[in-house]
Amino acid sequence: MHAAAGRGRRHRAAVRPRLRRVAARRRDGGGGVTEGIVDTLSGRAADWLTRLSLADVPPEVVDGTRLRILDLVGVMLAARSLDVVQAAKRAALETDGGSGASILGHPGETSLAAAAFVDGVMGAVLEFDDTHIESNIHPTVPTVAVAIPECHRRRLPGARLVEAVLAGSELSCRLGLVAPVRMHELGFHPTAVYGVFGAVWALAKARGLSARQVVDAIGAAGSMSAGLISSFEDGTSTKTMHVGMAAASAVRAVGLASQGVSGPAAVFEGRFGWFRSHVQAPDVTFRFSALTDGLGTDWQVTSIASKIHPCAFTMMPHIAATLALRETHGIRPADVAEIRAHIMPRSFPILCEPAAEKLRPRTTWHGRISLQHTVAEALVTGRMDKHAYAPENLRNPEINALADKVKPIADPAAGQNLKRSGGTVSITLRDGRELTHTIDDMPGTRANPITANDYVAKFRANVDGVLAPALADEAIETLLRLDRIDDVAPLFDKLCRA
Numbered sequence: 061m062h063a064a065a066g067r068g069r070r071h072r073a074a075v076r077p078r079l080r081r082v083a084a085r086r087r088d089g090g091g092g093v094t095e096g097i098v099d100t101l102s103g104r105a106a107d108w109l110t111r112l113s114l115a116d117v118p119p120e121v122v123d124g125t126r127l128r129i130l131d132l133v134g135v136m137l138a139a140r141s142l143d144v145v146q147a148a149k150r151a152a153l154e155t156d157g158g159s160g161a162s163i164l165g166h167p168g169e170t171s172l173a174a175a176a177f178v179d180g181v182m183g184a185v186l187e188f189d190d191t192h193i194e195s196n197i198h199p200t201v202p203t204v205a206v207a208i209p210e211c212h213r214r215r216l217p218g219a220r221l222v223e224a225v226l227a228g229s230e231l232s233c234r235l236g237l238v239a240p241v242r243m244h245e246l247g248f249h250p251t252a253v254y255g256v257f258g259a260v261w262a263l264a265k266a267r268g269l270s271a272r273q274v275v276d277a278i279g280a281a282g283s284m285s286a287g288l289i290s291s292f293e294d295g296t297s298t299k300t301m302h303v304g305m306a307a308a309s310a311v312r313a314v315g316l317a318s319q320g321v322s323g324p325a326a327v328f329e330g331r332f333g334w335f336r337s338h339v340q341a342p343d344v345t346f347r348f349s350a351l352t353d354g355l356g357t358d359w360q361v362t363s364i365a366s367k368i369h370p371c372a373f374t375m376m377p378h379i380a381a382t383l384a385l386r387e388t389h390g391i392r393p394a395d396v397a398e399i400r401a402h403i404m405p406r407s408f409p410i411l412c413e414p415a416a417e418k419l420r421p422r423t424t425w426h427g428r429i430s431l432q433h434t435v436a437e438a439l440v441t442g443r444m445d446k447h448a449y450a451p452e453n454l455r456n457p458e459i460n461a462l463a464d465k466v467k468p469i470a471d472p473a474a475g476q477n478l479k480r481s482g483g484t485v486s487i488t489l490r491d492g493r494e495l496t497h498t499i500d501d502m503p504g505t506r507a508n509p510i511t512a513n514d515y516v517a518k519f520r521a522n523v524d525g526v527l528a529p530a531l532a533d534e535a536i537e538t539l540l541r542l543d544r545i546d547d548v549a550p551l552f553d554k555l556c557r558a
Contacts, residue, residue, distance in 0.1 A: 101328045104352045106274035109227050109265055112356075114219050114543055117226065121359050122543060125226045127515045128190060130539040131366050132204045133164065134519035135189055136182040137526045137555070138446045140165035144297050148181045148304060156308070161209040162556040165526070172209055173311040176259070180205035180304030184251070186446060187428040188370040188522070189303075192363060193505060194479045195236025195250065196243065198303070199364060202255035203228035203262035205307040210266045212552040218545035220266055226361065228262030233360035237350035238328070239339045242406055244289060246341060252287020252302035253338065259310030267314065277313045279323020282334045284309035292410060293417070295426025363479070365504035366515065369444040371428040374407040377483035377499035378431065382438040384497045385487055393440050393458055395489050399466045401435050402484040404475030412468035419463050424449045435485065436462035446522055481505065512540075527558050 114122055139145055149163065158171030163178045183189050183201035192199050207224040210216075232254050243250040260281045264274045287306070291299035317323065328334050329348045339346070369379045378401050385391060403411065411431045412418055421427035427434070427449040436459045438444050453459055474482055486496040501507035516536055523532050531554060538551045545551075 100275075100325045100330075101348055101351050102275050102278045102325055103271065105231055105261070105355075106264075106271040106278070108352070108355050109231070109261055109274060110269075110271045112223055112227050112265065114223055114226075116356075118359070121226070121361060122222060123512075124362060124364075125222050125229070126540060126542050127512060128200045128229070128361075128364065128366065129204060129222070129225055129542060130519055130536065131515055132183055132189060132200050133208075133535070133539065133555070134522035135186060135201075136179060136204075137165045137558075138188070138522035139182040139185050140526065142185060144185055144300060145178065145182055148301060149178050152177045152304075152308075161213045162552065164208060164552070164555055165558060167557050172206075172213065173308045175209035176206040176307035176311050177304035179209060180307040181301055184303040185300040185425070186370045187372060187425070188367055188446065190364050190366045190504070191373040192233040192236065192360065193365060193373070193481050193502075194363065195233055195254070197232055197236045197254050197258075198251040199229040199232045199255075199258055199361075200225065201303050202232070202251070202259040202306045202310070205303060206259045206310050207262045207266050208548075208552065210263055211548050212556075213549075214266075215547050215549040216266065218542035218548050221548055222543045224262040224266040227265045228258040228260075229364065230355075230359065230361050231261050231351070232258030233364070234351045234355070235328070237360075238347050239335055239341075239344060240347065241339060241341045241344055243339075244410060245406070246339065247289055248338065249287040249289050249299060249302050252306055253285045255287075255303055255306035256281045256285050256309045256313070259307045260313050263310050263314045264317075267318070269314065269317065273314075273317045275325050276321065276323040277310075277317035279325060279327045280313040280316050280321065281310065282324065282327040284313060285334060285338070289410075291425075292429060295417075295421060295423035297423075297425065300425055363506050365481075365502060365506075366510060366518070368503050368510065368514070368518065370446060370448055371434055371444070372407075372411060373502065374404060374481055374483075375411060375431055375434050376502035376504070377481060378403065378435055378485055379438045379444050380499045380503055381483060381485040381497040382435050383442065383444075385485060385495050386439055386442055388497075389495055391439065391487060391489070391495070393436075393462045395491075396439070396462060396465055396487055397490045398488045399435060399439075399462075400469055400486045400488075401431055401466055402469045402471035402474060402486075403431060404481075404483075405470040405472055406475055408468065408470040412470075420460065421449075421454055424451060424454070427454055430463075431468050432463045432466040433459070435466050436460070439487075480507065527555075531555075531558060 152174035156174040159169040161172040161175040163175045189198045189201040203225045211221040260277045287302045418430040418432045481502045482500045484498040
């Protein structure tokens with residue numbers, strides 16, 4: 061077994077962004093037929109998506125997509141029994157109950173919208189899903205949340221699942237590069253507002269929609285794109301629902317397009333398009349070409365970073381630095397006089413302020429966006445896995461006392477390059493020694509990659525206590541050769557009944 065299975069294949073030509081004008085023929089609201097040409101961002105993206113085939117994708121891109129699917133399946137299963145997931149499932153069954161689709165890790169059937177919603181919640185609630193650093197988007201989880209139940213229920217080949225996740229992830233990453241401002245700064249959760257588009261592209265690819273239908277579905281999704289960061293203030297659960305909401309909305313958008321309901325073709329760049337309505341920032345310049353320039357040759361998915369710890373990605377370097385100092389110097393919490401954590405300025409207001417909230421997070425999820433608590437818990441426990449941020453850790457007197465000694469520092473140097481995510485932790489001991497460790501790039505990024513074995517180890521840790529060892533082995537072996545599986549249903553049948 062090896063994650064790089066398929067690397068021996070000949071290197072295949074990249075899918076080039078050859079622009080094919082997408083013909084539009086549809087009935088208007090009065091029953092007539094409208095003829096025209098869709099030459100828009102959405103049209104060009106749809107043209108590329110409908111032509112995408114794994115036969116034309118570089119092997120390393122295919123390999124990386126399989127690993128990201130493996131990663132997210134493990135993350136979803138790790139969260140399946142959480143109280144908030146169970147509550148989300150009950151709500152979904154009440155409002156969107158049905159049959160024909162399955163929720164990962166849960167027996168029985170429900171509607172595709174409900175399955176996508178709960179899968180999305182499971183993939184996001186632990187903050188363990190991957191991140192495209194430059195755009196701040198968690199691109200894989202919305203695509204996986206909708207593509208897995210769709211491919212499962214239709215008994216599609218694994219290659220179709222890989223294509224769907226790849227297409228949705230690549231396009232959503234690129235969409236996030238159009239606006240140079242960070243969506244957090246405008247009060248939006250990037251994964252929520254961009255995720256519905258990625259999920260639509262993924263579902264459209266899995267379902268084999270025409271380019272015209274894809275354009276209509278994306279047009280509809282523009283009116284479903286939402287997600288405030290209000291929950292960042294008080295740690296309430298709404299933010300953890302955002303990926304599920306995006307995935308369920310994608311099901312509805314694709315359903316509308318499949319039935320001939322039209323959507324605006326210039327939904328992104330139009331006079332009343334998404335970017336001009338959502339990004340009302342001074343002096344902003346929209347780089348609309350980012351969506352399609354180099355599409356199929358310059359793969360943004362290769363810049364997606366898997367998380368090795370379950371929290372906001374900008375704190376990943378601080379966990380790595382803290383654990384390195386702890387292991388190297390045998391630091392005990394009682395030895396610490398002060399901890400200084402240097403973090404990029406754009407993350408400072410979200411992860412470090414107000415201090416009272418960050419020092420004593422109200423909920424498990426609230427802790428996942430607190431730099432002070434995160435550094436303290438890492439130093440006390442020496443591990444930050446799926447069990448981190450447990451309620452007992454939030455109330456642990458030793459962790460709380462240490463959190464009070466963490467001084468966050470906005471470091472302009474750490475935020476100069478939007479493609480990088482680094483950080484420094486300095487610990488002053490009571491004996492006067494000062495120990496410092498810097499991580500220039502968080503583990504899992506292109507500059508500081510993790511190995512296929514690391515992905516597998518994370519998967520095993522996440523499914524520990526969830527899957528029987530033999531089923532965990534089977535899942536790993538199958539997902540690592542996913543693009544060569546004729547039917548994904550046998551594996552996901554087992555994972556839903558587990």
